[in-house]
Amino acid sequence: MNLVEVALPTPLRSTFTYQHNQQESLIGKRVIVDFGRRKLVGIVIKNNHQKKVKFKVKYISKVLDESPVFNAQKLDKILEISDIYQHPVGEVAALFLPNMLRKNTTKVSLRKYQEQVLSNKKLGELSILTDQQTQCLKNILAVKKNKILLFGVTSSGKTEIYKHLVREYFMNGQSSLVLVPEIFLTPQLYESFVKVFGDHVLLYHSSLTELQKYKVFLKAKLEGPKIIIGTRSSVFLPVKNLGLIIFDEEHDQSFKQQDGVRYDAKKVAQVLNENAKVVFASATPSLSNLRDVESSKTSVFYLSQRYGEFSKPKISLIDISKKKLQKGLHPEVYEKITKTLNDGKQALILLNRRGYAPIYYCNSCGWVVKSNCCDAPLVYHRFDQRLRCHRCGSAWSLPRECRSCGANDFDSKGIGTQQLEEVLQEKFSDYQVVRVDRDSVSSKSKRSITSELIKESKPMIFVGTQLLAKGHDFKNLSLIVILNLDFGLFGADVHLQEQTAQLLIQVAGRAGRKQEGSEVVLQSRLVDHPLLKVLQNGDFSAVAQSLLKERKMLKLYPYLNMVYFKAEDTNQDRLNKFLLEIKKKFSVDGVEIYGPFENPVPKKNYKYRMFCIIQSDNDSILNAKVRSVVKELAKDSRKIASWALDFDPINVT
Numbered sequence: 001m002n003l004v005e006v007a008l009p010t011p012l013r014s015t016f017t018y019q020h021n022q023q024e025s026l027i028g029k030r031v032i033v034d035f036g037r038r039k040l041v042g043i044v045i046k047n048n049h050q051k052k053v054k055f056k057v058k059y060i061s062k063v064l065d066e067s068p069v070f071n072a073q074k075l076d077k078i079l080e081i082s083d084i085y086q087h088p089v090g091e092v093a094a095l096f097l098p099n100m101l102r103k104n105t106t107k108v109s110l111r112k113y114q115e116q117v118l119s120n121k122k123l124g125e126l127s128i129l130t131d132q133q134t135q136c137l138k139n140i141l142a143v144k145k146n147k148i149l150l151f152g153v154t155s156s157g158k159t160e161i162y163k164h165l166v167r168e169y170f171m172n173g174q175s176s177l178v179l180v181p182e183i184f185l186t187p188q189l190y191e192s193f194v195k196v197f198g199d200h201v202l203l204y205h206s207s208l209t210e211l212q213k214y215k216v217f218l219k220a221k222l223e224g225p226k227i228i229i230g231t232r233s234s235v236f237l238p239v240k241n242l243g244l245i246i247f248d249e250e251h252d253q254s255f256k257q258q259d260g261v262r263y264d265a266k267k268v269a270q271v272l273n274e275n276a277k278v279v280f281a282s283a284t285p286s287l288s289n290l291r292d293v294e295s296s297k298t299s300v301f302y303l304s305q306r307y308g309e310f311s312k313p314k315i316s317l318i319d320i321s322k323k324k325l326q327k328g329l330h331p332e333v334y335e336k337i338t339k340t341l342n343d344g345k346q347a348l349i350l351l352n353r354r355g356y357a358p359i360y361y362c363n364s365c366g367w368v369v370k371s372n373c374c375d376a377p378l379v380y381h382r383f384d385q386r387l388r389c390h391r392c393g394s395a396w397s398l399p400r401e402c403r404s405c406g407a408n409d410f411d412s413k414g415i416g417t418q419q420l421e422e423v424l425q426e427k428f429s430d431y432q433v434v435r436v437d438r439d440s441v442s443s444k445s446k447r448s449i450t451s452e453l454i455k456e457s458k459p460m461i462f463v464g465t466q467l468l469a470k471g472h473d474f475k476n477l478s479l480i481v482i483l484n485l486d487f488g489l490f491g492a493d494v495h496l497q498e499q500t501a502q503l504l505i506q507v508a509g510r511a512g513r514k515q516e517g518s519e520v521v522l523q524s525r526l527v528d529h530p531l532l533k534v535l536q537n538g539d540f541s542a543v544a545q546s547l548l549k550e551r552k553m554l555k556l557y558p559y560l561n562m563v564y565f566k567a568e569d570t571n572q573d574r575l576n577k578f579l580l581e582i583k584k585k586f587s588v589d590g591v592e593i594y595g596p597f598e599n600p601v602p603k604k605n606y607k608y609r610m611f612c613i614i615q616s617d618n619d620s621i622l623n624a625k626v627r628s629v630v631k632e633l634a635k636d637s638r639k640i641a642s643w644a645l646d647f648d649p650i651n652v653t
Contacts, residue, residue: 003048003057006033007078007090008040009102011642013634015089017048020060028068028075032061032104041102043093045075064106069097074238077272084271086630086645087261095261096236100214113215124196126167127160136301137164140279145299147270149250149289150281151541152303154509158281159189160307162246163196165279170197170225174243177228179235179265181252182470183207184441187451189248190229197227204230204237207444232257232265235272242276245269249470250280250289251502253650262646283509284502284540287548288558288648294548313480313511313518315504315536321525327423328415330523333481334427341431341459345478348462349420350469350507352484354437355379356419357412360387360398364407369399375603380412381439382419391604421463428461436464469507478518480511486526493600494557495650497531501543504535561622563614564649566599568607569640575608578640585629586614590621601653607641611652 004026005015018033020026026044033042039061070078070093078096082089094102100110129137133156140148140161152158166176180189183205193201204216220228220237228234232255235245247255247266255265270278280289280298292298306312318330326334328351340347360369360380369378371389378387378396387396401408415423417437425433434453441447453460457475462468488500504522511518524532534543552559565582569575579596586593595612602609616622626645633643 005045006042008042009090009094019057028070030064098213098217099210139301143299147298148279149300154283155306156303157307169244175226176244178246181254201227204234235269246279251282251286284505291558315520317527319527340479346476347479350482353416355416356382359413362402363409365405367404432460480520505540560617564646565612567643572608591616
């Protein structure tokens, strides 16, 4: 009896034993197996040398591959990542395959797509670097450490250094991977690299079609140097001879997967490519990377000068605690926008709240319309006359009558990006108002239109969420107004103040790129808050050092290892009881566990959500205990609807 262990894309935390009558090895190949009433595509992980088994073993239905899709080395890496994140190996393995290989398709049937070649076109010219950029480039190439932090202020020309670095590796026959946090940012960077490297540049992100992804997957495996521009999932591509990995805006939360396999792309990249040089670049580096610099695990190089004729914007505070706002804006802000437009410049208003209004309610009795699925106030989207739940994405029709009093008298409260766009367009009717949020850039065509508008230099107003703070090169932006920043100054989440500071510095960096007298205005009710006082200087280093000093003294992240144990269930009492049991299981010297706490988003998709915080300053003790508890829980997986471990978490939601 030939027995093998098959990894299947299921949440069950084990491999599954099947038998076969093949003469050749099946390790690393895709197979179709019967799993309950379903047929699933799995990966053969290893042979099972047991001569006898105590249960009936099913036969593999079909072998899909003539040759393995994963060699022994790649299988080891899959198992390592599965162990790091304590996640089912079958779901981890699926991350390494494009959708076309996750299905019941043979490589024979896909052979027509194998005709892939890379061109030998001559490379284009690169921009001449400044003295500081040149020195920084030399340092990165010369340093022996494989982890590098490029700490460059906004507009310091980090992208130009990327291209010079990539060319050095390209000329040595090595490939490069350049990752950005958002799909919206890929076209700008892709076009910039294509001008130099032509069709050696490949683009990869989740909005590509299945066939497009498969073709990039095939090209990644070819011999010869190539450059891949992509989002976090690009780290799983089988890039041949990968020598350089760059994380642009490395501080961004989008490099961390928030569901399924909760992997950190920055960590996975290093696990999969131990010999590659990894460059983390940002004007506002993550505290974890700054801690690694502090402990000499990472080399750091600075870019302190803004590139070209770029000036540093003035950051000012407007106290809104004693002044009535006009549609979310202080009267002084309207005056500043007017002056900006009259001067032929552009203004940007940052409001991290999508939709038209966050509250839709009955005027007669005050009843607030909430979703059944998430028990959250539904957000009014006026343009399509729908209510939407921003937790799960569901859409709802407008109610005809109040569930509480029966009246048909509804109104909205609060302001979102859609309403702000409408208000500003009415107030400044002679100028174009461009909204940038998840809704406005939801398709390729919308992203393309918005990207072109951002390149314009004519006076206009941009309104949007934090998408506007990420890597865009505005041509004529002189005024930035930030609304609702106060919520980020307080909260239980240990990352909140760090992320707030990063958002402010990043969005401030969009201004002052080609003119003097640019300004960043913060509307706040907390103008005396110490963090805002430090941020007024626009110096993230000062903020970071202050936060690190405080956290080191208090033994908080990033000076200890942290894991969130997250769980969901339709019954809140059962969920709480389960997490209290979990808390007892982690009771061991060297490990601290707190909770259970209610999730900031307490209900989603009809399920209540809670979590516990597990932490230790000893990584070995923590990981050993986590493995032990997971092994125990795997034996009885039906206590609650679902649970998950979030290692190195960035937020509790």
